[in-house]
Amino acid sequence: MTTNTVSAPAPRTPIQEFWHYFSSNKGAVAGLAFIVLICFMAVFADIVAPHSPSAQARDALLLPPAWLDGGSWSYLLGTDDVGRDIFSRLIYGARLSLSVGAFAVTISLVVGILLGLVAGYFKGVVDICIMRLVDIMLAMPSLLLAIAIVAILGPSIFNAALAISLVSLPNYVRLTRAATMTEMSRDYVTSSRVLGASPLRLMFVCILPNCLAPLIVQATLGFSSAILDMAALGFLGLGAQPPTPEWGSMLADALQFVQRAWWVVTFPGLMILITVLAFNLMGDGLRDALDPKLKQ
Amino acid sequence: MSLLQLENLSVTFGNFRAVDNISYKLEEGEVLGIVGESGSGKSVSSLSVMGLIDFPGKVGANQLTFAGQDLQAMPEKQRRKLTGSDIAMIFQDPMTSLNPCFSVGYQIIEALKTHQGGSKKALKQRAIELLTQVGIPAPESRLNNYPHQLSGGMSQRVMIAMAIACNPRLLIADEPTTALDVTIQAQIIDLLIELQRKKKMGLVLITHDLALVAEVAHRVIVMYAGQIVESGPAAEVFRTPKHPYTQALLASLPESSSGKARLEALPGVVPGQYDRPQGCLLSPRCPYAQEQCHKVEPDNQGPLDRQVKCHTPLDSEGRPAA
Amino acid sequence: MFQFIFRRLSLVIPTFIGITLLTFTLIHMIPGDPIEVMAGERGVSPERHAELSAQLGLDKPLYEQYFHYVVGIAQGDLGQSLVTREPVMNEFLTLFPATVELAICAAIFAILVGLPAGIFAAVKRGTVLDHSVMTLSLTGYSMPIFWWALLLMLVFSVTLGWTPVSGRIDVVYWIDNTTGFMLIDSWLSGEEGAFKSAVSHLILPSIVLGTIPMAVIARMTRSSMLEVLSEDYIRTARAKGIAPWRVIVIHALRNALIPVITVIGLQVGTLLSGAILTETVFAWPGIGKWLIESISRRDYPVVQGGILIVATIIIVVNLLVDIAYGVVNPRIRHNR
Numbered sequence: 001m002t003t004n005t006v007s008a009p010a011p012r013t014p015i016q017e018f019w020h021y022f023s024s025n026k027g028a029v030a031g032l033a034f035i036v037l038i039c040f041m042a043v044f045a046d047i048v049a050p051h052s053p054s055a056q057a058r059d060a061l062l063l064p065p066a067w068l069d070g071g072s073w074s075y076l077l078g079t080d081d082v083g084r085d086i087f088s089r090l091i092y093g094a095r096l097s098l099s100v101g102a103f104a105v106t107i108s109l110v111v112g113i114l115l116g117l118v119a120g121y122f123k124g125v126v127d128i129c130i131m132r133l134v135d136i137m138l139a140m141p142s143l144l145l146a147i148a149i150v151a152i153l154g155p156s157i158f159n160a161a162l163a164i165s166l167v168s169l170p171n172y173v174r175l176t177r178a179a180t181m182t183e184m185s186r187d188y189v190t191s192s193r194v195l196g197a198s199p200l201r202l203m204f205v206c207i208l209p210n211c212l213a214p215l216i217v218q219a220t221l222g223f224s225s226a227i228l229d230m231a232a233l234g235f236l237g238l239g240a241q242p243p244t245p246e247w248g249s250m251l252a253d254a255l256q257f258v259q260r261a262w263w264v265v266t267f268p269g270l271m272i273l274i275t276v277l278a279f280n281l282m283g284d285g286l287r288d289a290l291d292p293k294l295k296q
Numbered sequence: 297m298s299l300l301q302l303e304n305l306s307v308t309f310g311n312f313r314a315v316d317n318i319s320y321k322l323e324e325g326e327v328l329g330i331v332g333e334s335g336s337g338k339s340v341s342s343l344s345v346m347g348l349i350d351f352p353g354k355v356g357a358n359q360l361t362f363a364g365q366d367l368q369a370m371p372e373k374q375r376r377k378l379t380g381s382d383i384a385m386i387f388q389d390p391m392t393s394l395n396p397c398f399s400v401g402y403q404i405i406e407a408l409k410t411h412q413g414g415s416k417k418a419l420k421q422r423a424i425e426l427l428t429q430v431g432i433p434a435p436e437s438r439l440n441n442y443p444h445q446l447s448g449g450m451s452q453r454v455m456i457a458m459a460i461a462c463n464p465r466l467l468i469a470d471e472p473t474t475a476l477d478v479t480i481q482a483q484i485i486d487l488l489i490e491l492q493r494k495k496k497m498g499l500v501l502i503t504h505d506l507a508l509v510a511e512v513a514h515r516v517i518v519m520y521a522g523q524i525v526e527s528g529p530a531a532e533v534f535r536t537p538k539h540p541y542t543q544a545l546l547a548s549l550p551e552s553s554s555g556k557a558r559l560e561a562l563p564g565v566v567p568g569q570y571d572r573p574q575g576c577l578l579s580p581r582c583p584y585a586q587e588q589c590h591k592v593e594p595d596n597q598g599p600l601d602r603q604v605k606c607h608t609p610l611d612s613e614g615r616p617a618a
Numbered sequence: 619m620f621q622f623i624f625r626r627l628s629l630v631i632p633t634f635i636g637i638t639l640l641t642f643t644l645i646h647m648i649p650g651d652p653i654e655v656m657a658g659e660r661g662v663s664p665e666r667h668a669e670l671s672a673q674l675g676l677d678k679p680l681y682e683q684y685f686h687y688v689v690g691i692a693q694g695d696l697g698q699s700l701v702t703r704e705p706v707m708n709e710f711l712t713l714f715p716a717t718v719e720l721a722i723c724a725a726i727f728a729i730l731v732g733l734p735a736g737i738f739a740a741v742k743r744g745t746v747l748d749h750s751v752m753t754l755s756l757t758g759y760s761m762p763i764f765w766w767a768l769l770l771m772l773v774f775s776v777t778l779g780w781t782p783v784s785g786r787i788d789v790v791y792w793i794d795n796t797t798g799f800m801l802i803d804s805w806l807s808g809e810e811g812a813f814k815s816a817v818s819h820l821i822l823p824s825i826v827l828g829t830i831p832m833a834v835i836a837r838m839t840r841s842s843m844l845e846v847l848s849e850d851y852i853r854t855a856r857a858k859g860i861a862p863w864r865v866i867v868i869h870a871l872r873n874a875l876i877p878v879i880t881v882i883g884l885q886v887g888t889l890l891s892g893a894i895l896t897e898t899v900f901a902w903p904g905i906g907k908w909l910i911e912s913i914s915r916r917d918y919p920v921v922q923g924g925i926l927i928v929a930t931i932i933i934v935v936n937l938l939v940d941i942a943y944g945v946v947n948p949r950i951r952h953n954r
Contacts, residue, residue, distance in 0.1 A: 135633050136640060141890055144891045147909070148644060152645075235762075238913070272762040276762070277760040280756055380857060380858035381859060395855065
């Protein structure tokens with residue numbers, strides 16, 4: 001049989017297919033590119049950053065960005081009130097924000113998956129207890145809950161990260177539980193149960209891989225909210241303490257110079273915005289690429 | 297003057313031709329059956345008559361007229377005046393075709409109000425009349441019901457009431473019984489035919505159900521992969537099909553297979569966007585296909601009221617012409 | 619309908635009890651001796667220690683403490699501020715209207731902008747308009763609002779001088795506190811320019827606080843509209859020959875709004891936590907600023923009470939949203 005010029009596309013491997021959908025979303029690719037760039041800067045901060053984040057140039061206080069009058073090319077984005085290079089502090093800040101994000105997402109992902117699996121697998125009283133807890137946590141705005149936790153444990157980066165991972169738990173628990181419940185009713189789970197698979201094997205080998213897609217998306221979005229919450233806590237003085245180069249606390253320090261030196265305020269915020277936006281763009285792209293419902 | 301006349305109507309979505317140069321005529325008071333497999337362009341062609349094909353779909357035709365009025369040339373607003381009043385349509389799945397947020401009465405009255413207007417009381421009275429006409433018991437109380445409180449058959453009756461609200465001259469019924477229980481199907485069809493006769497409407501009946509078409513339709517169109525492969529008076533087409541596809545469709549009816557071990561079926565599936573064959577679209581599946589069929593697309597043969605799109609139309613014995 | 623409301627209500631009670639447990643535990647999670655921690659660098663004398671211990675009930679067994687706590691809550695008693703010695707409830711009630719006023723204005727801004735933006739994007743899907751709405755709303759969603767506040771302040775207050783930097787009303791006005799809502803009070807006062815001043819003080823904080831809800835509403839409206847527009851009943855409506863705007867506004871929007879209303883309801887949480895940041899930047903005397911100040915002053919009864927109240931408000935609003943959901947959606951109203 002001869003066919004016309006339009007021929008059916010060759011079947012692709014799942015990864016190729018994923019990349020096909022993902023790369024057709026320009027925003028998602030831009031987000032990914034920025035995340036790769038910023039990860040690179042964070043890892044090699046010691047080499048990339050022109051200055052130490054805490055080095056104070058006494059002769060260059062509140063220097064404007066390089067392209068303005070009075071700026072210096074050795075301080076690309078200008079200096080703050082004690083003469084520290086803003087560009088370098090932003091790079092070191094990226095290291096901090098990304099590590100906090102990674103820490104918070106890992107903790108909440110692991111604990112959330114465990115709780116969700118247990119709730120969805122055993123159902124009954126266990127399920128009710130876990131879900132009630134989740135409901136209570138959801139009734140409180142995450143930032144408020146994080147603030148409360150940090151207020152009790154005392155302000156520090158570690159406590160802030162812990163609080164952030166705790167408040168993002170409910171999302172993962174709910175996702176995993178819902179996915180587990182659907183998978184549990186599928187025939188393949190019943191058949192491996194009949195074959196004598198242990199509950200642990202069922203949970204982690206049979207069920208978990210099948211609910212990974214929404215979890216990956218949620219984790220990406222979790223990264224962005226972790227960075228945002230961390231910056232908010234830092235801004236309120238409940239996260240990183242000065243002189244740590246953290247984006248949120250850099251903003252808090254700069255508050256009093258709003259009128260005199262716009263760059264001290266503008267760049268850290270822009271950095272937060274772009275990073276969070278990049279993660280959100282990538283999360284959206286991942287959701288579209290991983291969600292089979294949207295594929296034709 | 298025919299009620300509805302299409303000439304070379306095509307509907308394309310990007311590269312894909314959902315409807316490929318079809319032409320047909322429908323007279324006042326006539327019942328036209330359109331049959332064909334899923335995806336053969338039956339629904340899309342009638343949606344284009346209604347003007348309901350959305351971007352990115354494109355409709356093009358040499359002629360598309362309703363009672364002498366050129367539907368393509370008239371402004372959007374004027375065309376909307378026809379849709380819903382003179383031309384009405386009912387759809388496949390009545391359960392999803394009614395808006396769940398509004399009561400039955402609201403939705404019927406809306407159709408009346410859009411095209412005819414009148415006082416609130418008169419509109420309500422007319423809605424009750426309509427519900428009575430479509431055989432819904434206790435119509436006054438049904439007006440305040442919401443669609444989720446109705447059964448499938450009831451919903452379809454409401455859809456019909458809505459469609460006939462403004463006394464249309466043409467009613468298009470797109471598989472009106474497919475989503476319903478078998479016992480309800482006959483009732484709905486009876487209702488449609490009864491209304492058609494009483495109101496002398498033209499009726500386009502789109503369906504999978506060949507037996508039904510044979511029973512109620514004056515004329516029939518058989519569609520395959522967006523094209524009309526055969527058309528003619530219903531009785532004639534079913535008695536002596538000229539197209540191998542029509543023959544195969546009829547052979548696949550349980551009635552024609554009595555005494556045989558299994559139902560006959562045409563091998564293969566309707567070609568999609570990527571596997572449209574050259575030549576006759578049926579050629580890969582056609583038991584009579586010859587060299588020529590794989591290369592050259594056949595023309596429509598015969599007079600407009602009895603056409604067949606085949607190089608070797610079947611004779612009265614059901615054998616291909618040499 | 620009453621049965622429906624009753625069922626919803628009975629689901630809320632365990633959650634509320636859980637929250638009282640949580641806020642109760644909070645004060646016991648303070649590492650070390652809570653009173654020492656609360657006193658901080660101020661230090662505390664042994665007498666005051668005993669007095670505070672008795673006042674907070676820390677000398678009794680846990681279950682008894684919890685019992686007293688709950689009984690107190692039931693009577694509207696949330697304890698006393700350690701700093702001002704005022705009952706927490708009173709402090710809350712004086713500050714709450716300011717936050718409500720801000721949150722309502724922010725919500726109005728978010729709905730007025732987000733809803734039409736989402737509808738237009740859905741109706742014009744795939745166009746430049748759609749893409750710009752989506753890009754802008756994702757940017758809004760990713761916005762660190764404390765920075766956004768600073769930025770707007772920098773542009774509109776510092777550079778252009780169009781809006782005041784902070785507070786609720788210009789210091790030259792002395793407005794009687796009648797309702798607690800500055801817009802209403804300044805209007806009632808009849809003082810020339812007072813109302814205008816109150817409005818101008820509200821604009822930036824409302825935009826800042828409304829930004830994230832606006833983005834969420836726009837995105838939700840768009841996706842919900844897109845889904846509804848592909849439904850069969852939209853085709854039916856169009857087949858009736860109804861004008862396109864009527865199809866969108868009457869037939870599509872009514873259905874599309876159902877999930878959007880839920881999302882708007884969920885924004886109350888976002889608004890209240892956003893208020894903490896917004897009020898801090900704009901020196902807005904509401905409960906957000908109050909909570910943050912209490913934390914830095916280690917005024918734990920206030921923190922405890924404040925969180926309890928905020929969580930309660932959110933539960934109540936969610937309950938109301940649930941009920942509103944039932945009113946809009948006849949399927950739910952009838953089935954339960």
